[in-house]
Amino acid sequence: MLKWQTCFLIGFAITNLLASFKGFYESSKKKNAYGEVFVLGPLGIFVWGDAAVFGIFWAGAAIITILLTDWVLFLLIFSLFWVVRSFGETIYWFNQQFSTITRVEPKGRPLYKYFHNDSVWFIYQICQQCITVVSLIFSLYFANQWIMSL
Incomplete structure (x- = not known):
């Protein structure tokens, strides 16, 4: 795996973990699970409730990819x-x-x-x-x- 790919995946994992935390916050504290998040649409995250789950999924996928260098x-x-x-x-x-x-x-x-x-x-x-x-x-x-x- 090339260096830029590894750097991309590290940034991708961090961004998705942050999105997940924000999604949990928006969903549980602000009761805004259906608040739309257009900027995260390419990740399949359309609302904050999606971010809570898919953020963890994408971070995990990135980490596994880095570990397997594939x-x-x-x-x-x-x-x-x-x-x-x-x-x-x-x-x-x-x-x-x-x-x-x-x-x-x-x-x-x-x-x-x-x-x-x-x-x-x-x-x-x-x-x-x-x-x-x-x-x-x-x-x-x-x-x-x-x-x-x-």
Whole structure:
């Protein structure tokens, strides 16, 4: 593993531990588990409750990758995470579309200005489906690279 990769993973682990602590604080003390955190979206952290759990997950993934000195393994973990996360988000937005309970207001979604009313829900579904496909392709590629490196 190259030095920049190790440095990146150390910073990644520290950042995610801090995000986890902040997520626990926001969720438990401020009762803000559903507060949105757009800046952490690439890590699958959309709300503070996500940060509490995924911060620990990502820190652990980074530490294991550093210990095994295997950058491709980290890329594989990242892409497989997104396969699972985006599939879950697809189901979430599908359920949101047909739920009588309004957990998230459509007007509060960033894409609402382009896709009005309930159509915003299926747009989020298909965006997550695209992420699932891309993540699955990357996962297969990285799995092959990782197996070939053993």
